[in-house]
Amino acid sequence: MDVKFVRTICPYCGCGCEMLLQVLDGKAIGTVPSKTNPMNQGKLCIKGWNVHEFVHSPKRLTSPMIRKDGKLREASWDEALEFTASRLREIKEAHGGDSLAFLTSAKCTNEENYLLQKFCRVGFGTNNIDHCARL
């Protein structure tokens, strides 16, 4: 039996409560608020207390999917990335970089947000990048 507690941050609202994810044999099975954190001082809201529940949901997307004959079908990473890269290249070549648009994410990490805007601005020479800050 392998048990550990991993110190991390709640993914819901902008409060940024610190929590310990309880992990048993590779599965997140519980959430405990961090008592020493000055922000949440040992407390969480109802969403925070239950945050581990969606992590292992059977409805998670677990494989790349490509649309074939109108339906999304499972594909390998190789196939999905190659197809995506070539379609993006084709559109950029045919219509210019400004014909592409990117939505980055208020739910992803700073590192991921930084990379996606860099990919958009360097790869396509466009500033067509936004996210749901207004929503």
Added chain:
Amino acid sequence: MTNSIAEIEDADCIFVIGSNTTVAHPLVAHRVYQAKAKGAKLIVADPRRIHMTLVADLYMQQKLGSDVALLNGMMSVILANNWHNKAFVEERTEGFDKLEELLKDYSPEKVSEICGVPPEDIVKAAELYARSERSTILYAMGITQHSHGVDNVKCLANLAMLTGQIGRPSTGVNPLRGQNNVQGACDMGGLPNVYPAYQPVIDEGVKKKFEDAWQAPLSQKVGYTIMEMMHGLEDGSVKGMVIMGENPVGSDPDTNHVRHALQSAEFLVVMDIFLTDTAELAHVALPGACFAEKDGTFSNTERNVLRVRKAVDPPGEAKPDWRIICDLSTRFGLPMSYGSPEEIFQEIAKVTPSYAGLSYERLEKGGIPWPCPSADHPGTPILHKDRFTRGKGLFHAIEYRPPDELVDAEYPFQLTTGRFFPHYHTGTMTRNSPTLDREMPEGYVELHPDDARELGLKNNDRAKIVSRRGEVVSKALLTDLVEKGTIFMSFHFMEANANVLTNPALDPICKIPELKVCAVRVEKLKEPEAAVAQE
């Protein structure tokens, strides 16, 4: 936020406007209650009788979209009574004369006719806020999601500057960010007009700096905002779209239009952790990792940069989004070979002046609020202490404008939107959490009992709500949380999503849509229709 969350606890007066704090930011609400227990006065202004109003010393139920009038009214009272901070206005601000001139037209009596708040309450609010030693403003999307959202925010800034309630502990103008990393997504340049740290794309020097850092030519043209992207997809100027971790079909106004726009894309790729309504429209859907499955940082509403740590492996073939972007970029012809999120963060610190002094090593001890310009800088919990970013704080004289869509004979109700306590945004995470789903498995429309009686609706009846953009069916809940003539819905439930109805009219400056007010009609569903809806 200009100040930190912990400081709320020591405020003498807290003014909550357009924020359902107990539901959307429970741990901020906790600080408000702590402050109350220490003797602080609480003013709440909200068109809906939210939970926080139960403990408020003063509750003002302003009409939807009348905030500018209400705030101007408070400021006119403050001036008339000489409650403003003359030294602060003199030393730290400019543009006061224009504001003073404008406020002559906003007597509490006149304002009361626009916003429906009794004049004596406006006077009381003005006095409490202006004359308390430390007053703080908390606001959220109830202030910003209007076609005059920028005006609303500028009025709050005016109020804080006029009274000198900014730049000191437990004061300030504090927007409560709705999403864990909406602050960070903005800080990182996930916006069409700025690079990381809000450096403008139209600035020649900034462009040169990033061209040197990234070794590539860049565009000096401001890009499209979300709503402009959607229009671009429809008129053909945008052909392809890459979406990471967002569900615009659920979260953007006028769902039918957004769906149509995304369906018009020649190529749509979506990275997400679930097959959302948006991902279902994609040509390629890529499985990302959730917060528990990767390392990185989030920046919270206090600008605190916080470490996120990997606890478990992603399911199946899923991968962290940063790895997906590296792989995709490399195949596209732009090699990216970052070995870890920490390596990416080191590059961020190099090009983002407000993050320059941050490192994973420093963040190990706990969050640090930006600006943090150097490795020995402790971070900045309070902004605008001795000066504002632009030097002197600028007053804006702002006239009241009504919402974009007003009620009429055909659409006689006003719809406003928000969250319910167990759910979050488009429900992707909370509705897949069994405990939260059990709390509220389905949404409802809140309407006033008097209105319900006239429509022949009882609790749990199916109501059809129709706007100029679409219609949805939802269970009715009779409650005086809403005023007569107003109804409330959430956008957590895709099968009855308020955003099918909401108005995509935009604020002219920041392009935020008017999600908080639109005109609708409500009908009782006829029996056969109700039976179908029940299924």
